[in-house]
Each structure stands twice: as structure tokens, then as C-alpha cells.
Amino acid sequence: QVHLVESGGGLVKPGGSLRLSCAGSGFAFSDYYLIWIRQAPGKGLEWVSYISSTSSYTNYADSVQGRFTVSRDNAENSLYLQMDSLRVEDTAVYYCAKAYSSSSVWYFDLWGRGTLVTVSS
Amino acid sequence: QSALIQPASVSGSRGQSITISCAGTSNDVGSYSLVSWYQLHPGKAPKLVIFEVNKRPSGVSDRFSGSKSGTTASLTISGLQAEDEGNYYCCAYAGSDTYLVFGGGTNLTVL
Numbered sequence: 001q002v003h004l005v006e007s008g009g010g011l012v013k014p015g016g017s018l019r020l021s022c023a024g025s026g027f028a029f030s031d032y033y034l035i036w037i038r039q040a041p042g043k044g045l046e047w048v049s050y051i052s053s054t055s056s057y058t059n060y061a062d063s064v065q066g067r068f069t070v071s072r073d074n075a076e077n078s079l080y081l082q083m084d085s086l087r088v089e090d091t092a093v094y095y096c097a098k099a100y101s102s103s104s105v106w107y108f109d110l111w112g113r114g115t116l117v118t119v120s121s
Numbered sequence: 122q123s124a125l126i127q128p129a130s131v132s133g134s135r136g137q138s139i140t141i142s143c144a145g146t147s148n149d150v151g152s153y154s155l156v157s158w159y160q161l162h163p164g165k166a167p168k169l170v171i172f173e174v175n176k177r178p179s180g181v182s183d184r185f186s187g188s189k190s191g192t193t194a195s196l197t198i199s200g201l202q203a204e205d206e207g208n209y210y211c212c213a214y215a216g217s218d219t220y221l222v223f224g225g226g227t228n229l230t231v232l
Contacts, residue, residue: 043123043225100172107155108169109172110166113164
């Protein structure tokens with residue numbers, strides 16, 4: 001079965017760190033760009049970071065640049081998001097998602113159910 | 122405030138049609154045919170229902186259709202069914218610097 005499963009969310013204090021994981025199965029994980037997208041409580045969606053199929057290219061939203069690091073391990077079919085210097089405004093459900101095709105990186109046809117990150121003192 | 126503007130809610134009776142608008146700018150919706158729509162249900166994985174303005178992924182009902190005019194994109198759902206209830210978000214490519222922008226979401230209620 002084709003799916004993505006996020007893990008690693010939880011409660012953390014401002015300034016703290018957290019590492020999210022996303023496990024993929026049922027598709028050629030190493031062929032696709034992957035992205036992290038988040039949704040803060042009562043807010044819309046916001047892209048956070050994405051990574052190319054071979055990890056050669058990464059990109060970050062301005063709101064997380066310098067604090068978050070995306071990586072992947074294609075041998076383990078896993079995607080990661082290292083989140084440091086967390087702020088209250090980083091509180092959100094974090095989704096990982098797969099690009100629609102190896103050449104189309106602007107829409108995403110497979111998503112996980114998300115993992116909740118709460119930053120609070 | 123989200124970059125793309127959507128109505129907060131829409132509703133329709135079973136069997137009817139509804140349209141959700143997504144207002145952007147000349148920097149995003151107006152410049153690229155890379156508009157997509159996602160359906161979200163609490164606790165479930167989001168689902169892509171439209172990409173490249175008007176294309177449907179495999180497995181998505183042909184009751185879902187998309188269009189664009191100028192800087193506004195639209196999602197139309199015809200023959201409304203109970204399972205169509207949920208939150209719908211539009212998304213548009215906005216160039217290499219900004220990458221993607223999203224709408225604030227529209228809650229669809231099927232009466």
C-alpha cells in the first residue's frame with residue numbers, strides 16, 4: 001500500500017529542538033522530491049521545506065530558514081526535518097508529501113496524516 | 122492573512138453544484154498554470170483533487186473540475202455528495218523565490 005507516515009511530533013519549549021520523520025512505502029521513494037507543509041491551528045497551509053530526490057537541492061521558507069534542516073535517507077525510505085530554535089509560531093500539524101511526478105514539483109499527490117508539534121512554555 | 126483569498130465557507134445541497142474561488146495576483150495565479158486544489162479532512166491525509174488548473178489525478182471523480190480566469194482560479198464540484206464535505210485549499214506556484222502560496226481554505230458543507 002502506498003503511504004507516508006509522519007512521526008516525532010510533541011510538546012517542546014521555546015528555543016528547543018525536535019526531529020520529525022516521515023516513512024514512505026509502496027512507491028519508488030528515491031525518484032521524487034519531498035516536501036514538508038504545515039498548518040497552524042485555525043490557519044491555512046504553509047510550505048516549510050523541500051528536498052530533491054538525490055538531496056542535491058533543498059529550499060526553505062523564509063519563516064524557518066536557518067532554524068530547520070531537511071534531509072532524507074533513500075536507503076531507508078525516510079524523510080526528516082530537524083527543527084531547532086523553535087518558536088511558539090512553529091506550532092502546527094506538519095505533513096510530509098510526495099511530488100506528483102519526478103518532473104512536477106509544484107503539487108503533491110501523496111500526503112501523510114500529519115504530526116502535531118506544539119511549542120509552549 | 123493567506124496569500125490566496127478563498128471564501129471561508131460554502132454550502133450546497135446534495136446533487137447541486139458549488140464553486141470555490143481562489144483569488145491571487147499577477148505574481149502567482151495570473152502568471153502560471155500551476156494551480157492545484159487539496160481536500161482536507163481532520164485526521165486524514167490531505168488529497169490532491171486538481172492540478173495544473175484543470176487536471177484530475179487518477180481516481181478523483183470527474184465531478185471535480187477546475188478553471189482559471191485572469192488572477193482567479195476556481196474549483197467546481199458538481200453532483201454534491203456527503204463525502205465531499207471538508208476543507209478545500211488552493212495552491213499556486215509563485216515563482217522561484219516564493220515557490221508556493223496557499224489559500225486560507227474553504228469549509229464545504231453538504232446540506
